[in-house]
Amino acid sequence: MTDATMNTTSAHSDFGDYVALLKPRVMSLVVFTAAVGLIVAPGGMNPVLAFASILFIALGAGASGSLNMWWDADIDRIMKRTQSRPVPSGKVSANNAMLVGLWMSVLSVGMLGLASNWLAAGLLAFTIFFYAVVYSMWLKRSTPQNIVIGGAAGAFPPMVGWAAATGSVSIEAIGMFMLIFMWTPPHFWALALFMNEDYSKAGVPMLTVTHGKRTTRNHILAYTILLTPFCIGLAFTSIGGPLYFAMSVILSAMFLQGAVKLYRRVEADAEADKYAAERKVFRFSLFYLFLLFAALLIETALRAFDLHWSAWPQVF
Amino acid sequence: MTDAEIHQRRKKNNIMLGLVLVAFVVLVFSITVAKMMGGANMEAADHVLRPQLIEQ
Numbered sequence: 434m435t436d437a438t439m440n441t442t443s444a445h446s447d448f449g450d451y452v453a454l455l456k457p458r459v460m461s462l463v464v465f466t467a468a469v470g471l472i473v474a475p476g477g478m479n480p481v482l483a484f485a486s487i488l489f490i491a492l493g494a495g496a497s498g499s500l501n502m503w504w505d506a507d508i509d510r511i512m513k514r515t516q517s518r519p520v521p522s523g524k525v526s527a528n529n530a531m532l533v534g535l536w537m538s539v540l541s542v543g544m545l546g547l548a549s550n551w552l553a554a555g556l557l558a559f560t561i562f563f564y565a566v567v568y569s570m571w572l573k574r575s576t577p578q579n580i581v582i583g584g585a586a587g588a589f590p591p592m593v594g595w596a597a598a599t600g601s602v603s604i605e606a607i608g609m610f611m612l613i614f615m616w617t618p619p620h621f622w623a624l625a626l627f628m629n630e631d632y633s634k635a636g637v638p639m640l641t642v643t644h645g646k647r648t649t650r651n652h653i654l655a656y657t658i659l660l661t662p663f664c665i666g667l668a669f670t671s672i673g674g675p676l677y678f679a680m681s682v683i684l685s686a687m688f689l690q691g692a693v694k695l696y697r698r699v700e701a702d703a704e705a706d707k708y709a710a711e712r713k714v715f716r717f718s719l720f721y722l723f724l725l726f727a728a729l730l731i732e733t734a735l736r737a738f739d740l741h742w743s744a745w746p747q748v749f
Numbered sequence: 750m751t752d753a754e755i756h757q758r759r760k761k762n763n764i765m766l767g768l769v770l771v772a773f774v775v776l777v778f779s780i781t782v783a784k785m786m787g788g789a790n791m792e793a794a795d796h797v798l799r800p801q802l803i804e805q
Contacts, residue, residue: 445755447761447762448761448762481779485776
């Protein structure tokens with residue numbers, strides 16, 4: 434796409450373009466994990482307030498997405514994966530993306546505070562700050578550890594959901610945070626393996642760009658191993674149980690198997706089958722997180738119907 | 750793009766924005782009702798010392 438064609442659409446931004454600014458796909462994962470954090474928390478919450486809280490957490494995530502698109506418009510324009518985003522494609526101006534992001538941040542934090550409590554609102558504000566400033570502005574372009582530390586932004590939603598329901602942060606909330614935090618690096622590095630050219634063209638120092646794909650494969654395996662105790666450990670908190678335990682063991686084994694496979698692969702094989710195994714691990718990692726949180730939800734439902742196993746050990 | 754098409758698009762965008770605003774009003778009202786049913790203290794400061802402001 435040339436600059437000339439890019440500008441022809443700039444005069445007409447549709448409602449949908451502003452929705453796209455909020456990164457609806459990322460938002461769906463945020464809605465899900467925040468909802469699980471809120472639902473598995475002890476003590477009932479008024480359903481209207483619970484719904485509103487999840488909505489404003491999602492809106493906060495959208496706000497940080499919009500701020501990210503404003504800040505990263507220059508590199509989004511270069512990367513194939515992000516070229517069609519509203520700012521690089523010229524549908525929404527960068528300035529409008531910033532304004533939408535800032536106002537939505539204020540709105541979501543303020544409304545979450547009113548709907549639930551100010552601890553949750555404060556955590557949401559910190560999450561937006563972490564994603565928009567710490568990750569997008571400071572880390573993303575300066576260190577290959579960008580997604581390791583930046584992953585914390587994506588890990589906060591279940592903790593915010595928990596805080597909205599209980600007014601506090603406990604070991605279970607930290608456990609859910611750690612699960613997503615440790616999961617993010619292998620998930621993104623699997624993506625970076627087959628999207629490497631995009632990142633290197635845009636000058637984003639992903640691990641694949643700075644240290645090569647061999648090192649990235651080693652890192653994926655190491656982080657997947659480190660992820661496993663956090664994943665299984667959550668089974669022995671008040672929100673876990675035998676079903677979650679079984680699920681976490683099976684899924685961890687599958688994730689580890691995938692990571693080992695990526696570790697053993699040489700670049701020539703990967704290029705020969707167009708990174709089929711890497712794509713598979715990336716897709717599986719999404720599935721992995723979704724199923725683990727779904728299992729936590731089922732455990733809560735079982736407890737609500739008094740179907741849980743009371744002898745289940747609660748270590749943490 | 751013709752004028753008619755532009756108007757058509759604007760109309761659609763305005764309707765969408767209107768719906769979002771209405772939904773927001775409904776949501777704020779629902780939160781208020783839910784909070785009041787939960788027994789939340791909804792009194793704002795009116796710069797006068799009322800008996801209920803004194804902690805027991």
